[in-house]
Amino acid sequence: MRSRDPTVKMTSFPWRSDATSVSQVPANFVLPEDKRPNLSDVSCLSIPIIDMKEMIDDPDRNPSPLLVEAIARACEDYGFFQIVNHGVPEELCQRMLKTVTKFFELSTEEKNKFFSDDVNKEVRFFSRYLKVENDEKVSMWSEVLYHHWHPQEDFTPPLPKNPPEYREVIAEYAKEIGALVTRLLSLISQGLGLEKDCLKRRMGETPTRRLQANYYPPCPEPELTLGLAPHTDFNALTIVNQSDGVTGLQVNKDGKWVAVDPIPNSFVVNIGDQIQVLSNDKYKSNLHRAVTNKHRRVSLAMFYGPGKDTEIGPIENFIDEEHPRVYRNYRYAEFMEEYHRQVGLRKRLKEAFRFDN
Ligand code: OGA
Ligand code: NI
Numbered sequence: 001m002r003s004r005d006p007t008v009k010m011t012s013f014p015w016r017s018d019a020t021s022v023s024q025v026p027a028n029f030v031l032p033e034d035k036r037p038n039l040s041d042v043s044c045l046s047i048p049i050i051d052m053k054e055m056i057d058d059p060d061r062n063p064s065p066l067l068v069e070a071i072a073r074a075c076e077d078y079g080f081f082q083i084v085n086h087g088v089p090e091e092l093c094q095r096m097l098k099t100v101t102k103f104f105e106l107s108t109e110e111k112n113k114f115f116s117d118d119v120n121k122e123v124r125f126f127s128r129y130l131k132v133e134n135d136e137k138v139s140m141w142s143e144v145l146y147h148h149w150h151p152q153e154d155f156t157p158p159l160p161k162n163p164p165e166y167r168e169v170i171a172e173y174a175k176e177i178g179a180l181v182t183r184l185l186s187l188i189s190q191g192l193g194l195e196k197d198c199l200k201r202r203m204g205e206t207p208t209r210r211l212q213a214n215y216y217p218p219c220p221e222p223e224l225t226l227g228l229a230p231h232t233d234f235n236a237l238t239i240v241n242q243s244d245g246v247t248g249l250q251v252n253k254d255g256k257w258v259a260v261d262p263i264p265n266s267f268v269v270n271i272g273d274q275i276q277v278l279s280n281d282k283y284k285s286n287l288h289r290a291v292t293n294k295h296r297r298v299s300l301a302m303f304y305g306p307g308k309d310t311e312i313g314p315i316e317n318f319i320d321e322e323h324p325r326v327y328r329n330y331r332y333a334e335f336m337e338e339y340h341r342q343v344g345l346r347k348r349l350k351e352a353f354r355f356d357n
Helices: 053-057 065-077 090-104 108-114 166-191 198-202 273-278 332-341
Strands: 049-051 080-084 123-126 129-131 137-139 143-148 208-216 228-231 237-242 249-253 256-259 267-271 288-290 297-305
Touching: 049 065, 065 080, 065 166, 090 143, 090 166, 090 208, 090 237, 090 297, 108 123, 166 198, 166 208, 166 237, 166 267, 166 297, 198 273, 273 332
Parallel strands: 049 080
Antiparallel strands: 080 267, 123 143, 129 137, 143 208, 208 297, 228 288, 237 267, 237 297, 249 256, 249 288
């Protein structure tokens, strides 16, 4: 039995270039047996793949009912789908991932300039943990860079200057993702039978936009640990760009884990808690996790959510006798506070806002 050292520091992470490489996962990263990933038990299903080509050909046209319906199905069944022909230049997606990867390859000292436990920091470099019995923290096999993004304003001054192209690339990428979010929210609104701009308007005047870059180093014993523990995203919509050829993301479907195999030049899109609440549970904010493997994997999640003072609650259209109102209304800031209270646990986030709680 490897014993855990509760004083683990960022600098003692085994994959760092300044540490000797390891052939075993150190005890701090070893999960209790019931929390391990069981890698051989993966479903043979896959999440839906949706071709958005018709929107590139003519972005102003009304989407075909087929496209709206495909997205609606995916949101109800999985809360997850992959999109191809999404209109964001492939070269830019690659350059963005490469730039983020370069950040993670910097020295520990350089990255630690952004290290913080303060959740209100504009830019944060940190690592994750999962709370197990006796409030013991088990470290996750990953590192995270977290900061805001904006499609129009210059949000880059507080961001890393190293790698030198970081600010420029992220500014260009943010513009494209901003446009893609608008297109997707419109398609999702239409699939719900709402006005095109309904969900976007529900996010308020100043939506919250956050970027989460995840770095999963090669792991010698992937069956003992996780890169990212099972969770749902607490925002409204997430768009993920991930390394080609390396799997890791898994989505829960009826209690089984479904692997999301990366397809070249695609994004993974998923519904977050806020759309689940707005749709009064019609659409799912689904549980997902990231397992590690022998290869390095990088993913970049672009989160989009309501402004902090925006009120969120089920939209009237989804409430009737058969579907009573599931959640109370709340300000998004309240939801975020609950999220921070549950860090390391994150088990019953939406549930805290349910009427039958
Ligand atoms: C996340 C997330 C998935 C991945 O950042 O919330 O779910 O593939 N990331 O890293
Ligand atoms: Ni997530």
